[in-house]
Amino acid sequence: MWISRRTDYATRALVALALEAGERPVKIHDLAARTDTPVSILEQVLPQLRSAGIVRSERGPSGGYRLNHAPEDISLERVVRILQGPLAPIACATRSEPEPCTMLEGCALNETWAEVRDATIAILERTTLATLAARSRGRWTTPVELAPRAPAG
Amino acid sequence: MWISRRTDYATRALVALALEAGERPVKIHDLAARTDTPVSILEQVLPQLRSAGIVRSERGPSGGYRLNHAPEDISLERVVRILQGPLAPIACATRSEPEPCTMLEGCALNETWAEVRDATIAILERTTLATLAARSRGRWTTPVELAPRAPAG
């Protein structure tokens, strides 16, 4: 239970933006409606993603947000890192600055925590907004659209 | 950053107990010293592990704690579950009672969160106290003990 609600909201919004394919900006208000999140949260989180270069914004009437890169170039790993920091389950297993273990006898646990960290990173790295958008479209295409071809008489 | 400090302490103590091989009970005070944790925390956490059947205790002088099963029969997965609950990174991806997603368009994220959950579970399931004890011993064996054989003249 360690993906915060904000991260959940933010990633939902990004999927919604990916589905929009960047044709034109989407308003915070619309994103909030589609993803069922409080507007005020998106007002906090989207600027954060903006200054990290994930999305781009336009002000004024007909303004809004759009992705700043192709969906396949934005990984969940990057997004979660921006919003939550290190992906390690515990401070002694962070990749960059692992906090030294204070246990007297050799603490073998950090190896396992590092395994968890690496597995998590691997999954989130290979999952891009394109992956998610495709999955999402798959779920919402109607049976008709999905049917490859009508059985020939 | 989601393995709580308590869980860290508790797992350390269990590794220390596994190293002791259950010959005779180890006092909370000793465990605290070896694992560098506050005694008062172990006084909270060990009873919890006790009522879950992981460890067994004896009171009175020469009392203390010992493992209730062979180290290879106690997985980290079990322990973390007892101390922290579900292993899913988010409530919509818990195995037993996944909280329904409120997003209007198909939210494809839960699949990825479930992947993370499953990878985590797999790692923690195959890591037992025996694994950890062995690793820990490995770290503390002296180079002499480790050297397979002295180069023959």
Add this chain to the structure above:
DNA sequence: CGCATTGTCGACTGTTACAGTCGAGATATG
């Protein structure tokens, strides 16, 4: 029995993270 040693339990405090709200301001359009 009486005492020391050990585990057991619940109440308590202080701190931090998180969720969410709000209002004042900046920028673009027309």
Add this chain to the structure above:
DNA sequence: CATATCTCGACTGTAACAGTCGACAATGCG
């Protein structure tokens, strides 16, 4: 100028977490 939109920082309430403490129960020993 008026309106629609993003921007930013301050603020509140709640819950989880870390850690402490004191009273109590059981065991072993003389």
